[in-house]
Amino acid sequence: xxxxxxxxxxxxxxxxxxxxxxxxxxxxxxxxxxxxxxxxxxxxxxxxxxxxxxxxxxxxxxxxxxxxxxxxxxxxxxxxxxxxxxxxxxxxxxxxxxxxxxxxxxxxxxxxxxxxxxxxxxxxxxxxxxxxxxxxxxxxxxxxxxxxxxxxxxxxxxxxxxxxxxxxxxxxxxxxxxxxxxxxxxxxxxxxxxxxxxxxxxxxxxxxxxxxxxxxxxxxxxxxxxxxxxxxxxxxxxxxxxxxxxxxxxxxxxxxxxxxxxxxxxxxxxxxxxxxxxxxxxxxxxxxxxxxxxxxxxxxxxxxxxxxxxxxxxxxxxxxxxxxxxxxxxxxxxxxxxxxxxxxxxxxxxxxxxxxxxxxxxxxxxxxxxxxxxxxxxxxxxxxxxxxxxxxxxxxxxxxxxxxxxxxxxxxxxxxxxxxxxxxxxxxxxxxxxxxxxxxxxxxxxxxxxxxxxxxxxxxxxxxxxxxxxxxxxxxxxxxxxxxxxxxxxxxxxxxxxxxxxxxxxxxxxxxxxxxxxxxxxxxxxxxxxxxxxxxxxxxxxxxxxxxxxxxxxxxxxxxxxxxxxxxxxxxxxxxxxxxxxxxxxxxxxxxxxxxxxxxxxxxxxxxxxxxxxxxxxxxxxxxxxxxxxxxxxxxxxxxxxxxxxxxxxxxxxxxxxxxxxxxxxxxxxxxxxxxxxxxxxxxxxxxxxxxxxxxxxxxxxxxxxxxxxxxxxxxxxxxxxxxxxxxxxxxxxxxxxxxxxxxxxxxxxxxxxxxxxxxxxxxxxxxxxxxxxxxx
Amino acid sequence: xxxxxxxxxxxxxxxxxxxxxxxxxxxxxxxxxxxxxxxxxxxxxxxxxxxxxxxxxxxxxxxxxxxxxxxxxxxxxxxxxxxxxxxxxxxxxxxxxxxxxxxxxxxxxxxxxxxxxxxxxxxxxxxxxxxxxxxxxxxxxxxxxxxxxxxxxxxxxxxxxxxxxxxxxxxxxx
Ligand code: FES
Ligand code: FES
Numbered sequence: 001x002x003x004x005x006x007x008x009x010x011x012x013x014x015x016x017x018x019x020x021x022x023x024x025x026x027x028x029x030x031x032x033x034x035x036x037x038x039x040x041x042x043x044x045x046x047x048x049x050x051x052x053x054x055x056x057x058x059x060x061x062x063x064x065x066x067x068x069x070x071x072x073x074x075x076x077x078x079x080x081x082x083x084x085x086x087x088x089x090x091x092x093x094x095x096x097x098x099x100x101x102x103x104x105x106x107x108x109x110x111x112x113x114x115x116x117x118x119x120x121x122x123x124x125x126x127x128x129x130x131x132x133x134x135x136x137x138x139x140x141x142x143x144x145x146x147x148x149x150x151x152x153x154x155x156x157x158x159x160x161x162x163x164x165x166x167x168x169x170x171x172x173x174x175x176x177x178x179x180x181x182x183x184x185x186x187x188x189x190x191x192x193x194x195x196x197x198x199x200x201x202x203x204x205x206x207x208x209x210x211x212x213x214x215x216x217x218x219x220x221x222x223x224x225x226x227x228x229x230x231x232x233x234x235x236x237x238x239x240x241x242x243x244x245x246x247x248x249x250x251x252x253x254x255x256x257x258x259x260x261x262x263x264x265x266x267x268x269x270x271x272x273x274x275x276x277x278x279x280x281x282x283x284x285x286x287x288x289x290x291x292x293x294x295x296x297x298x299x300x301x302x303x304x305x306x307x308x309x310x311x312x313x314x315x316x317x318x319x320x321x322x323x324x325x326x327x328x329x330x331x332x333x334x335x336x337x338x339x340x341x342x343x344x345x346x347x348x349x350x351x352x353x354x355x356x357x358x359x360x361x362x363x364x365x366x367x368x369x370x371x372x373x374x375x376x377x378x379x380x381x382x383x384x385x386x387x388x389x390x391x392x393x394x395x396x397x398x399x400x401x402x403x404x405x406x407x408x409x410x411x412x413x414x415x416x417x418x419x420x421x422x423x424x425x426x427x428x429x430x431x432x433x434x435x436x437x438x439x440x441x442x443x444x445x446x447x448x449x450x451x452x453x454x455x456x457x458x459x460x461x462x463x464x465x466x467x468x469x470x471x472x473x474x475x476x477x478x479x480x481x482x483x484x485x486x487x488x489x490x491x492x493x494x495x496x497x498x499x500x501x502x503x504x505x506x507x508x509x510x511x512x513x514x515x516x517x518x519x520x521x522x523x524x525x526x527x528x529x530x531x532x533x534x535x536x537x538x539x540x541x542x543x544x545x546x547x548x549x550x551x552x553x554x555x556x557x558x559x560x561x562x563x564x565x566x567x568x569x570x571x572x573x574x575x576x577x578x579x580x581x582x583x584x585x586x587x588x589x590x591x592x593x594x595x596x597x598x599x600x601x602x603x604x605x606x607x608x609x610x611x612x613x614x615x616x617x618x619x620x621x622x623x624x625x626x627x628x629x630x631x632x633x634x635x636x637x638x639x640x641x642x643x644x645x646x647x648x649x650x651x652x653x654x655x656x657x658x659x660x661x662x663x664x665x666x667x668x669x670x671x672x673x674x675x676x677x678x679x680x681x682x683x684x685x686x687x688x689x690x691x692x693x694x695x696x697x698x699x700x701x702x703x704x705x706x707x708x709x710x711x712x713x714x715x716x717x718x719x720x721x722x723x724x725x726x727x728x729x730x731x732x733x734x735x736x737x738x739x740x741x742x743x744x745x746x747x748x749x750x751x752x753x754x755x756x757x758x759x760x761x762x763x764x765x766x767x768x769x770x771x772x773x774x775x776x777x
Numbered sequence: 778x779x780x781x782x783x784x785x786x787x788x789x790x791x792x793x794x795x796x797x798x799x800x801x802x803x804x805x806x807x808x809x810x811x812x813x814x815x816x817x818x819x820x821x822x823x824x825x826x827x828x829x830x831x832x833x834x835x836x837x838x839x840x841x842x843x844x845x846x847x848x849x850x851x852x853x854x855x856x857x858x859x860x861x862x863x864x865x866x867x868x869x870x871x872x873x874x875x876x877x878x879x880x881x882x883x884x885x886x887x888x889x890x891x892x893x894x895x896x897x898x899x900x901x902x903x904x905x906x907x908x909x910x911x912x913x914x915x916x917x918x919x920x921x922x923x924x925x926x927x928x929x930x931x932x933x934x935x936x937x938x939x940x941x942x943x944x945x946x947x948x949x950x951x
Contacts, residue, residue, distance in 0.1 A: 012848075012871070013873065014870050015870075015873075015875065018869075018875050018878075019862070019866075019870060021875050021876060021878030021881050022862065022869055022870050022878075022881060022885070023813065023854070023856070023857060023862070023866065024811070024812070024813015024814065024852070024853035024854050024882045025813065025855065026878065027812065028812075028879065030812075030814075030816075031806075031812035033810070173846070202913060203877070203879070203913055204815070204817040204825055204877070204879040204880050204911065204912070204913050205815070205817065205877070205879045206816075206825060208815065209781070252877070252878070253877060254815070254817075254877045254878070254879030255876075255877040255879060255913045255914055256877075268917075286819070287817070287818040287819070287820060287822075287823075431800040459866075478875075504877065505876040505877025505878065505879075505914045506876065507876065587781075594882040663873075664873075665872070665873025665919070666873065668873065668919070669873050669876050669914070669915050669916075669918075669919055671916075672915060672916030672917070672918040672919065673876065673913075673914045673915050673916045674914075674916075675916055676916035676917070700818070700820055700822060701818050701820065701822035701823050701911065702820070702822050706907075706911065706913070708908050708911065709903070709904040709905075709907040709908050709910070709917050709921075710904050710905065710908050712916060712917050712918070714918070715916060715918050769824060
């Protein structure tokens with residue numbers, strides 16, 4: 001493609017912080033210890049729906065080491081928002097720091113600050129709470145039933161009161177074109193319902209926060225957050241203080257995957273306790289609390305699609321019921337995203353989305369890798385295979401026939417984010433992937449082992465995408481999708497970046513160093529990226545939506561270009577030539593036609609200093625005007641044990657269209673990691689709650705299964721040769737696309753192996769076995 | 778109740794007292810301040826707290842601190858020798874086996890225990906040895922590659938102050 005030969009991009013670089021991570025020296029939030037620090041623990045409700053009638057803290061306060069205990073009576077009566085990425089005017093405000101009406105098992109009743117965790121926990125045991133236990137609506141069906149208990153009395157969207165009908169807090173019905181006509185024109189109409197589960201992002205690091213009062217009366221906050229500026233906004237709002245009273249520090253995260261895209265209450269509670277006690281306060285969630293705090297929204301997605309005989313799609317209608325749990329952290333956005341992504345998967349002129357978001361008495365959910373797209377992909381990519389079979393068309397051919405490619409517009413993140421596709425590697429990846437897996441030779445119910453005829457092997461595929469950020473041609477009033485950066489040059493020739501984008505493990509902070517070095521002409525090791533905090537960095541629109549490189553990288557490149565021009569201008573004064581006669585390479589400035597005339601970048605900076613020319617520095621703020629989809633194609637080979645329903649994935653191919661590769665190690669790592677998480681979604685991951693009591697059934701790593709080293713198949717990765725004109729050095733994203741289509745590829749492979757269609761996630765042995773048994777009768 | 782114990786930590790003799798109910802993880806992190814060892818679950822299920830006790834990898838959150846009396850404990854902080862990284866650390870860095878890095882200390886300790894006992898493990902031996910260490914980021918692939926590369930004696934040298942893995946040309950299988 002039109003890719004420039006880059007000197008750094010495309011190689012495998014050591015990440016900037018890799019040595020600190022390999023030696024254990026890097027301080028994660030949980031590793032911070034401050035003198036005089038208090039520990040916070042939260043008293044959590046054992047009931048799924050209850051009114052806290054009274055809380056008696058008398059005995060608890062007597063526990064040695066207990067410094068403060070707060071309840072609903074003590075917290076500011078400010079309805080709070082939690083999500084990081086939305087503009088405040090559209091966010092949901094439906095919770096306080098602590099509640100009088102507790103709405104799920106694990107909801108917040110009181111908080112203790114004590115000299116030690118032991119003392120705090122001892123105090124929790126001594127707090128006496130009188131609950132009025134109410135009937136609970138744990139499942140979607142219970143919440144939608146006529147006589148369902150009302151989960152929320154009040155909620156606001158921005159400044160508007162939300163009309164909550166039963167437990168439905170938002171609905172959508174949007175049409176484009178004429179679906180009725182589209183269905184009438186179709187030769188074949190298919191309608192199926194697909195259900196998704198409730199996996200937990202389960203980063204290995206547990207959420208943690210340390211808040212420390214400063215001598216200037218403000219508060220320092222270190223926390224596991226995907227966006228420090230948005231976190232600052234939310235904490236400040238819930239406490240009723242100006243944002244500048246907080247200084248939030250960027251920390252390397254021990255994974256996140258959406259878990260830290262909102263405040264999960266401990267941040268605000270610890271900040272409140274730190275202001276009250278005047279001492280540093282630390283809070284860290286237990287693993288059980290992690291399971292009672294996050295997760296991907298379970299959805300029921302019904303898709304109706306009309307096709308011509310030749311496979312051309314004529315109409316598509318998706319209907320989505322979305323369960324947000326007990327608080328609407330992300331409002332109805334997940335439902336809108338799933339609906340939008342469902343309609344954006346393929347080219348189709350007549351579209352309609354209907355849907356509703358509901359509250360249930362289960363832990364509040366937010367994003368998890370893919371933000372609505374895994375649910376959409378599960379439905380659409382399963383349906384495409386079902387339709388292909390009915391139409392007698394090869395599944396790949398059906399996808400290609402309706403492919404959304406270069407020049408087409410699509411809904412990036414819901415129907416308000418419209419963007420044009422400028423690069424698309426799907427056809428190339430379908431071709432490469434199918435060749436690699438042997439698509440043409442795949443059988444139907446193939447039994448590869450003569451001595452074990454009950455083992456059936458199958459091959460399945462799915463294609464999908466995710467956006468690179470949330471940019472759209474026109475600014476939208478819904479998502480804050482912009483970033484900023486400052487860069488300055490030091491006297492020793494190093495460039496120093498100050499920005500705020502979080503690195504959740506994907507390596508985006510290191511890619512900024514590559515972008516800077518490549519753009520200015522420095523060595524990779526000449527770039528320093530500051531830790532950064534809200535005091536010294538500009539606002540950044542959160543590391544989510546796979547925007548860490550694509551979105552936050554754009555102002556970095558803009559700054560680096562500016563710095564390069566300034567360096568060339570100064571050097572041209574030294575060489576008495578035009579800047580166009582100079583180039584910078586590996587930290588040295590050369591004259592084009594006299595390469596023996598050169599000076600180091602450091603010498604240029606020092607010369608400017610000595611002459612009083614000032615600083616070489618740059619700043620930039622960029623709102624991306626596109627959210628290019630990074631396309632992914634997954635091919636899987638599975639073996640199904642038809643006696644037990646057990647599914648083993650024996651081969652996995654991840655085909656990725658990520659534009660220019662910045663650090664090859666990073667993108668391969670994302671592809672394999674995304675596959676791991678997608679296989680977990682497809683095969684085993686789900687948090688379960690007792691339908692009567694709302695109690696968690698598997699809130700620990702012993703009972704919540706994810707793929708271990710023994711389960712993970714070998715991963716083959718292929719790349720498309722694409723260049724994204726809007727992206728930093730031609731790059732686009734990778735992080736979420738590599739997960740989104742994995743689960744339907746599992747189901748499609750299972751179907752090819754043994755002829756049963758699984759429409760409810762995850763494809764557990766019980767479910768597969770049940771379907772096999774049904775099919776035999 | 779506190780008890781004083783003596784043991785070797787990263788090859789140095791040490792005498793320390795701690796509450797008898799404390800786990801080894803609490804002793805290492807909270808009293809000795811070695812925060813390289815992580816506590817992803819504190820329930821014995823994730824492996825981020827893995828350390829080596831007398832040559833075997835153990836979950837330090839599942840072992841009482843007082844039980845290491847008289848024994849030898851190695852944590853991630855003990856892998857470097859005279860300022861030089863252990864070959865496993867170099868390989869993890871060069872191969873991109875470290876994403877968020879939260880599982881890394883535990884992975885390194887399980888890998889070291891494996892290589893100390895079996896210097897050239899097969900892929901399936903590696904899978905088995907690491908089966909108690911969860912990673913949420915990498916899909917394990919690059920961790921396997923890094924350990925295999927150490928087993929194979931591949932050396933990663935610092936080039937321009939930055940580790941770069943030797944490029945392996947991947948031929949597509951036809
Ligand atoms: S912290 Fe020890 S196994 Fe998870
Ligand atoms: S690198 Fe993040 S958990 Fe392994």
